[in-house]
Amino acid sequence: MTENLPRDRYDTTIKELFGDGEEELISFFGHLKTKVIQHLNIEFARVEKKRSDLILECRTELGPAAVHLEFQSTNDSDIPFRMLRYATELQHKYRLPVYQILIYFGEREMTMADGLVYSFGPQNHLDYRYRAVDLGSITREEIKKTNNYTLYALLPLADRPRRRQHPEAFLRECVLDILQAPVTTEEKRKTLLRAEIFAGLYLEEKIIEQIFQEVETMLNIEESAGYQRIFKKGVEKGIQQGIEIGIEKGIEKGMKKGRQETLRESVLKLLHKKFKKIPRPYVDKIKTLDEYALGLILDNIFEINTLADLEDYLP
Structure with missing residues (x-):
């Protein structure tokens, strides 16, 4: 479907792919309900390299804010400095509170800091924080x-x-x-x-x-030309039979036959993709299966990795 992207392009790609799911991202990763008003932009004269950022003007449950989502596929020790630049530039231009979320989705554990803190003398202090989330530490079930x-x-x-x-x-x-x-x-x-x-x-x-x-x-099963052809053939045959045994019963029988033939064709196609060649005795057994048994094979297609696995579904 697509070719793999260079690792340093994933940060930009995640931004582009979720252009229609910004409120969902903020809600899940930032624990903040928002309504996106518009995209914001800033000129980064002092930022060496502009990375993938998603900057939005939002109405939130806490009031108006500029929400900044930063995506990282690799650990970067300089990220706190870049995040601080974003925050100051955004607040300077839009005069809004800035809510920042760093979303890390790399293969290794996240080691990046979630802010900058220092104190020098009685009057010079910095305590800057942002929300940092390691996607790899979130379970699949939490997302579901x-x-x-x-x-x-x-x-x-x-x-x-x-x-x-x-x-x-x-x-x-x-x-x-x-x-x-x-x-x-x-x-x-x-x-x-x-x-x-x-x-x-x-x-x-x-x-x-x-x-x-x-x-x-x-x-593609239900939208394929093969599906439509077989289903139509089954219905037409059922209608023809309906002339003899009753229109309603004939159409029902034809539709059932069409569904069964479509499922059988789909099962054989997927199994051929997995095993390249299926021994004739297995094909013959599959052709005897009813709609329920064929559906079981489709439902468990990812667990059928050997012909021995397939035998569990055959008579």
């Missing part, structure tokens, strides 16, 4: 409990201990979470595209490609 499906794209970046131990299996679990979300197919595709990009931080491209090709095939 929000029921905010925009955030599901971040699932592959959560639960660092689990994804380190079983990275491929963890990504499959995240993908299943997205597939099972009660949203439209188009929204699932958008979320999966984002998740695929973020998975490139810690998984090889060939593994990511295999997992997401299987998913894309499943999402």
